[in-house]
Amino acid sequence: MNTMTTTTETTAAATAATVLDASGVTMRFGGLTAVRGVDLTVREGEIVGLIGPNGAGKTTFFNCLTGLYVPTEGQVSYKGTVLPPKPHLVTKAGIARTFQNIRLFSNMTVLENVLVGRHTRTKEGLWSALLRGPGFKKAEAASVERAMELLEFVGLQNKADHLARNLPYGEQRKLEIARALASDPGLLLLDEPTAGMNQAETRTTEELVFAIRDKGIAVLVIEHDMKFIFKLCDRVAVLVQGEKLVEGTSDVVQGDERVVAAYLGEPFEGAPGAEEVAEVEAAEAHAEAEAQASAEAEASAEAEASAEAEASAEAEASAEAAPEAEAEAEAEAEAEAEADGASEEEAPEAEAAADETPADEAPEATDAPAADADAPAADSTTEGDTK
Numbered sequence: 216m217n218t219m220t221t222t223t224e225t226t227a228a229a230t231a232a233t234v235l236d237a238s239g240v241t242m243r244f245g246g247l248t249a250v251r252g253v254d255l256t257v258r259e260g261e262i263v264g265l266i267g268p269n270g271a272g273k274t275t276f277f278n279c280l281t282g283l284y285v286p287t288e289g290q291v292s293y294k295g296t297v298l299p300p301k302p303h304l305v306t307k308a309g310i311a312r313t314f315q316n317i318r319l320f321s322n323m324t325v326l327e328n329v330l331v332g333r334h335t336r337t338k339e340g341l342w343s344a345l346l347r348g349p350g351f352k353k354a355e356a357a358s359v360e361r362a363m364e365l366l367e368f369v370g371l372q373n374k375a376d377h378l379a380r381n382l383p384y385g386e387q388r389k390l391e392i393a394r395a396l397a398s399d400p401g402l403l404l405l406d407e408p409t410a411g412m413n414q415a416e417t418r419t420t421e422e423l424v425f426a427i428r429d430k431g432i433a434v435l436v437i438e439h440d441m442k443f444i445f446k447l448c449d450r451v452a453v454l455v456q457g458e459k460l461v462e463g464t465s466d467v468v469q470g471d472e473r474v475v476a477a478y479l480g481e482p483f484e485g486a487p488g489a490e491e492v493a494e495v496e497a498a499e500a501h502a503e504a505e506a507q508a509s510a511e512a513e514a515s516a517e518a519e520a521s522a523e524a525e526a527s528a529e530a531e532a533s534a535e536a537a538p539e540a541e542a543e544a545e546a547e548a549e550a551e552a553e554a555d556g557a558s559e560e561e562a563p564e565a566e567a568a569a570d571e572t573p574a575d576e577a578p579e580a581t582d583a584p585a586a587d588a589d590a591p592a593a594d595s596t597t598e599g600d601t602k
């Protein structure tokens with residue numbers, strides 16, 4: 216794979232402080248390298264997109280950033296400090312995330328879900344919570360107030376006491392964002408925030424992400440909705456087969472033929488292996504053409520054979536039927552002549568009748584096509600057997 220990257224950054228973003236710095240992140244699962252040597256930075260005030268075809272390694276990379284996976288190689292720094300690969304320590308440091316598959320406490324209320332997200336920022340310890348002293352009550356009231364602010368921010372203030380599981384899908388995604396924001400992050404990672412949303416919900420989420428950035432929180436977002444990504448992001452990185460293929464502004468990435476090729480599953484010009492792929496494709500096309508030609512030849516041979524068989528069956532039938540009918544007619548005529556005591560003058564009449572008889576008796580010959588009718592049946596049985 217061509218790993219040359221194209222980076223175009225706005226001047227403002229280039230001078231902003233780095234929030235996230237992932238360097239040389241590699242993640243292997245046995246023999247599979249899901250992420251290979253990926254570098255990525257996110258600066259203050261930026262919305263950065265991470266895109267790539269299914270299985271490109273996007274979520275695995277997120278899991279490396281948030282401590283769910285310990286990268287095989289590389290390191291992740293947040294605001295200049297290398298992060299330990301432990302999810303709660305990463306959250307405490309200032310990185311929050313949502314998940315591709317929504318992970319809410321479904322039997323808890325909307326408000327309680329946000330309060331859970333708040334726990335890394337509350338100082339009250341276990342004893343304080345158990346004894347419910349004044350310190351705890353004050354902290355609890357502050358947490359509830361902050362949680363309600365966040366619910367208002369995402370538009371769920373009227374659903375605070377609803378069970379999370381009763382929210383429509385789009386609102387569950389919003390609740391996940393509110394819960395992530397409850398840990399007061401400096402960087403929010405969103406994994407497919409618009410998955411399963413209709414257009415109106417997607418537009419609302421777009422506005423929500425801009426509003427989050429306006430609050431001073433940098434955003435790194437994985438999404439398959441390209442319209443959403445290109446409208447939203449200051450910068451987009453493209454992962455393909457675990458490697459970063461391209462990185463740049465939306466315009467640069469959209470115009471890069473390697474990205475289009477990667478999404479279409481086609482080799483891009485100059486891609487290593489493009490020649491081999493072309494060779495394989497040519498060989499496949501040749502094999503297909505040959506197969507078709509031989510199928511056609513077989514079909515026409517079959518048609519010829521069946522026409523021949525039909526003709527010979529008919530000929531056989533008529534050959535069999537004719538002498539029989541003739542003999543029968545002759546015998547009948549003789550019998551009649553004998554029975555009637557017909558004179559020799561009458562005999563020609565009887566002969567003439569005998570001559571006509573084969574035509575009348577011809578229906579016996581219709582037995583022959585029955586053999587034809589059986590033939591396809593035998594064919595279809597054979598087909599059935601091969602299934």
Ligand SMILES: Nc1ncnc2c1ncn2[C@@H]1O[C@H](COP(=O)(O)OP(=O)(O)OP(=O)(O)O)[C@@H](O)[C@H]1O
Pocket residue numbers: 244247249267268269270271272273274275276315
């Ligand atoms: N825990 C794991 N063990 C083994 N292989 C894994 C594991 N997690 C991911 N993979 C593999 O790593 C590769 C990258 O998967 P990943 O889910 O990161 O891709 P993705 O770009 O997020 O895909 P999608 O867009 O479909 O969510 C895939 O081949 C996947 O099967």
